[in-house]
Amino acid sequence: MPPPPPKKGLKATVHKVFILDAQGGYAGEYSPDEGCMVEFGQFLAAVPKDGLADGQTIFLAEWRATAINGDRMSLVVISKGQLGPEEVGWAKAALVAAEAQLTQPVTDETPVSLPGPDKAVMENLASALQKREAAVAEREQTTKDAEARSVTAWNDYRQQFENELATLRQRMAEAEKERDLVARELEAERGRMRAETQTIAQPAKIPLTPAPPQVDPKVDAMRAQTEKDRKYLQKYALDLLAREEKAQQLELASEAVHEKLVAAEKEIESLRVKLAEAITQASKPTPEMDAQRRELDMRVRILQDKAMDLLAREEKLRERETKLRELMKQIS
Structure with a gap:
């Protein structure tokens, strides 16, 4: 060589x-x-x-x-x-x-003989077929494992989505309860304010009596009581203003809760759209899976072609053996 x-x-x-x-x-x-x-x-x-x-x-x-x-x-x-x-x-x-x-080489001293079946070639071909079959089985198992992993991942994603959806629904229910509670408190506060305002708007009627020529101790006491009542009313009016401000804050809180509810509804709608897209994508085969299936199909066809080629060669070898036996019978 x-x-x-x-x-x-x-x-x-x-x-x-x-x-x-x-x-x-x-x-x-x-x-x-x-x-x-x-x-x-x-x-x-x-x-x-x-x-x-x-x-x-x-x-x-x-x-x-x-x-x-x-x-x-x-x-x-x-x-x-x-x-x-x-x-x-x-x-x-x-x-x-x-x-x-x-x-x-063919010489005058060596008789002409037809080639018989090459055992090494047959063994090589059988080994190649076995290797290819093992490779195809391995690829099939890999594809099955990939599909199983895809199904598991999809189930996990769906379970996570359902958990998030349940959490959002619970948050919405709690927000609605809080909104109803705030609305009831606000309405009650407004009722109390209206009642107190009406009470203030109707002052007590003081009987008019002609002033005595001399200062009466009772008049002094009444004046003192009136001054005391006036201060009390001023303080009460300030308290009403503070309560009105609190009522406004409750209204703002109610609006904030409403905005949270709207945002939660939008988030739920977005999750529904994502779920629909995920379902659509999961229903379609991925390019990697299509490529693996095509490659597996091609390898299976190659394996079938090689097996048919092996059978055809074996048939040719049998025909050669038959012709060789007939030739040996004629020579003998």
Whole structure:
């Protein structure tokens, strides 16, 4: 086998190599990079109808697939970056050397024999199918877990919303009770003020008597009582003014409670709109879930195609064995 090409000026990085048999069927793969997600089915889907010539490259998204054809085997190199002439030449030489080691040349001394089933190829294909099936099952489980987490998150969000809504309703009920209480107190205070105002507006009638020529002690006492009553009425009027101011404050408090109720109603309406939007969004599948489902469907189709290809190859091998037995019977 020739030495590998020099590493100076590397133009590409090899991430996976597909091995094909003489008929172009899948015979195995080698993955230097386990993170490379390119599958053989994706490569087959991108191959043009005329096939790939030796050294021809096609694009698979960010990857490049370069065909290197030999006499009895072929390689498909998945890389990032364009393979240079040195890399292609080295891979070609390695393929020729591998063919020389894996196949026996036909000479006059060796009898002609039809190729039998390659056990290693069959094992590689079965292993690849098992790996793909495990990968698909893992992705399905990941999708189920993601859906379960989405349902749990949605239930938590809905429960939180219902709790907040119940709290707001309780606050509204308490605010309404407080508003009714303030209104009753205000009405009672106004009634008392009206009654007291009417009482003040109707002063007691003092009988008019002609002034005696001399100062009567009773008159002095009456004057003193009148002065005392006047001061009391002044004080009472100031008290009424203070109570009127308190009534105004109660009215302002009632208006503030009303504003709180209006704000709470607006907040409830906003939460209802958010809940409707959340329900609408939850009913629609997310782009990530659609992409995962499409990828799972594609992988399942690839797995089915490879399984059908395996069955077809097994059928061809049986036909070859039958022909070989008939040929051996004719020779014997």
